[in-house]
Amino acid sequence: MDADICIIGSGVGGGAVALSLADSGARIAILERGERLPREAQNTDPTAVFIDRRYRTKESWVDGTGAAFTPGQYYFVGGHTKFYGTAMFRLREQDFEASEHEDGVSPAWPLSYAELEPYYAQAEALFGVHGESGVDPTEPPRSSAYPYGPIPHEPLIGALAEKLRLRGLHPFHMPSAIDLREGGACIRCGTCDAFPCRLGAKGDAEVCLIDPALQRPNVSLHTGCRVTRLITDDAGKRIVAAEFERNGVTETIRAALFVLSAGAINSAVLLHRSATPQHPNGLANSSGAVGRFYMNHNTTGLMALMPFTVNDTRFTKTLSLNDFYASGAGNIQMLGNIQEPMLRSAVPSLPSWVGRPLAHHSVDWLVMSEDLPHADSCVRVLPDGRTQLDWRRTNMATHAAFVKQTRQLLREIGFSAVLGRPFGLDVPSHQCGTVRFGDDPASAPLDPFCRAFDHPNLYVVDASFFPSSAALNPALTVAAQALRVGEHLKANLHTF
Numbered sequence: 001m002d003a004d005i006c007i008i009g010s011g012v013g014g015g016a017v018a019l020s021l022a023d024s025g026a027r028i029a030i031l032e033r034g035e036r037l038p039r040e041a042q043n044t045d046p047t048a049v050f051i052d053r054r055y056r057t058k059e060s061w062v063d064g065t066g067a068a069f070t071p072g073q074y075y076f077v078g079g080h081t082k083f084y085g086t087a088m089f090r091l092r093e094q095d096f097e098a099s100e101h102e103d104g105v106s107p108a109w110p111l112s113y114a115e116l117e118p119y120y121a122q123a124e125a126l127f128g129v130h131g132e133s134g135v136d137p138t139e140p141p142r143s144s145a146y147p148y149g150p151i152p153h154e155p156l157i158g159a160l161a162e163k164l165r166l167r168g169l170h171p172f173h174m175p176s177a178i179d180l181r182e183g184g185a186c187i188r189c190g191t192c193d194a195f196p197c198r199l200g201a202k203g204d205a206e207v208c209l210i211d212p213a214l215q216r217p218n219v220s221l222h223t224g225c226r227v228t229r230l231i232t233d234d235a236g237k238r239i240v241a242a243e244f245e246r247n248g249v250t251e252t253i254r255a256a257l258f259v260l261s262a263g264a265i266n267s268a269v270l271l272h273r274s275a276t277p278q279h280p281n282g283l284a285n286s287s288g289a290v291g292r293f294y295m296n297h298n299t300t301g302l303m304a305l306m307p308f309t310v311n312d313t314r315f316t317k318t319l320s321l322n323d324f325y326a327s328g329a330g331n332i333q334m335l336g337n338i339q340e341p342m343l344r345s346a347v348p349s350l351p352s353w354v355g356r357p358l359a360h361h362s363v364d365w366l367v368m369s370e371d372l373p374h375a376d377s378c379v380r381v382l383p384d385g386r387t388q389l390d391w392r393r394t395n396m397a398t399h400a401a402f403v404k405q406t407r408q409l410l411r412e413i414g415f416s417a418v419l420g421r422p423f424g425l426d427v428p429s430h431q432c433g434t435v436r437f438g439d440d441p442a443s444a445p446l447d448p449f450c451r452a453f454d455h456p457n458l459y460v461v462d463a464s465f466f467p468s469s470a471a472l473n474p475a476l477t478v479a480a481q482a483l484r485v486g487e488h489l490k491a492n493l494h495t496f
């Protein structure tokens with residue numbers, strides 16, 4: 001194969017760059033290891049999704065101690081957004097600046113919120129985000145209104161919002177990318193967060209980015225192509241080709257420009273796997289930072305119980321709270337409805353006759369705090385080829401205190417008890433930070449446009465580039481920066 005631009009990975013980052021460059025006329029080949037996710041009955045079946053793990057990778061990774069686990073990774077066209085909860089947040093202005101935390105400093109980004117703002121607006125338009133501005137005190141300035149108005153709360157969630165308001169808090173309608181426009185395809189089906197959408201109504205990267213990009217004849221998508229190595233020229237500077245496996249056969253694609261977007265963990269893995277005698281620590285890695293500074297949010301799921309009320313809400317993810325964000329504690333938002341098989345998959349010893357009433361009589365919340373970059377928090381490739389994810393969590397005391405505070409708040413607004421479970425290493429949903437961007441090549445592999453300092457024709461645009469994780473869901477920020485990179489590339493295509 002041969003192309004002008006080779007994009008590796010069809011998630012948010014790769015999809016947004018592909019769409020930005022689609023009208024440039026350049027021949028763009030998107031290589032994706034997965035296939036299109038079939039629309040089928042199992043999409044909405046919690047047993048198929050959580051017990052049978054029908055869509056999860058079967059890969060085995062190891063943790064820092066060498067213990068094997070199967071990660072919550074999904075390889076399909078559209079990447080992790082096929083399963084995401086559709087919460088489409090902009091980071092807050094403070095997230096772009098350095099701030100002190102219990103376990104150290106959350107570093108500044110090499111660009112300001114104001115610089116990214118126009119691209120946030122573009123990303124919201126592409127994903128058809130519904131939202132409400134003017135309520136959340138942490139909301140940053142916006143140049144335009146949300147594309148669509150807020151998703152109305154269903155009665156139970158509306159009543160909870162009112163109770164929180166009466167306590168002097170500022171609950172707001174969560175920004176969300178589901179197609180609930182007039183005539184839109186979303187039916188508020190009740191299985192959105194962590195499930196794929198059977199109707200194509202979820203604003204995911206396949207629907208909002210890849211398929212529109214493919215409308216152009218110069219853009220092609222090649223599924224089932226797992227890229228295994230990037231190859232440089234003799235000088236070790238330019239990337240000249242990518243090696244990939246398709247149907248058990250090794251093939252090569254040559255291109256003038258390579259845009260890597262395999263997800264924060266797999267992009268670091270690929271750069272490590274591409275090591276040469278000239279680059280023994282992997283490509284783009286003269287800083288030594290590739291694979292380091294891995295972050296994932298500190299998150300805990302809470303089930304707030306109400307023994308005398310059945311939770312019949314279908315789409316729960318309409319409510320969020322940022323009143324504790326500015327102090328460094330983090331964000332509270334609704335989880336999708338927890339169903340009995342989901343509980344059983346997390347706690348296999350829990351009998352169904354206990355899990356079923358718990359699921360029916362609970363309202364489910366997600367408490368999310370910032371994880372700081374730590375040099376020893378690493379993605380590595382072991383000599384036997386397996387991926388090691390050695391996550392050194394930070395700020396856990398802050399997170400524990402925030403969870404305690406949230407449990408107390410939930411009891412105060414009427415729940416009789418609150419059960420909780422932190423999400424672990426095997427749930428790398430908000431993975432980021434492994435190929436960070438910055439101003440200084442000594443400490444960051446990428447420049448502020450996500451270009452590798454070491455390789456002028458290599459860009460990395462997935463969530464790898466985050467120098468800090470903030471405490472809000474990452475997908476909109478990945479999209480915004482990739483659109484910014486896309487615009488920059490378009491203006492400079494003649495230089496590659």
Ligand SMILES: Cc1cc2nc3c(=O)[nH]c(=O)nc-3n(C[C@H](O)[C@H](O)[C@H](O)COP(=O)(O)OP(=O)(O)OC[C@H]3O[C@@H](n4cnc5c(N)ncnc54)[C@H](O)[C@@H]3O)c2cc1C
Nearest residue numbers: 009011012013033079080085086087227263462463473475
């Ligand atoms: C269950 C779940 C819920 C979530 N909910 C939210 C939410 O509500 N809001 C939010 O903002 N974020 C959410 N996230 C996180 C969000 O989905 C990710 O931040 C976002 O999708 C990351 O995009 P990306 O482009 O960095 O990577 P990915 O989405 O991981 O895309 C990487 C792509 O590269 C492909 N790939 C990987 N390796 C190779 C290779 N070697 N060769 C070729 N292709 C390769 C993958 O198959 C994939 O398509 C959620 C994630 C999960 C799993």
Ligand code: SF4
Nearest residue numbers: 186187189192197202
């Ligand atoms: S709630 Fe709407 S967008 Fe989400 S899975 Fe159901 S139909 Fe699709």
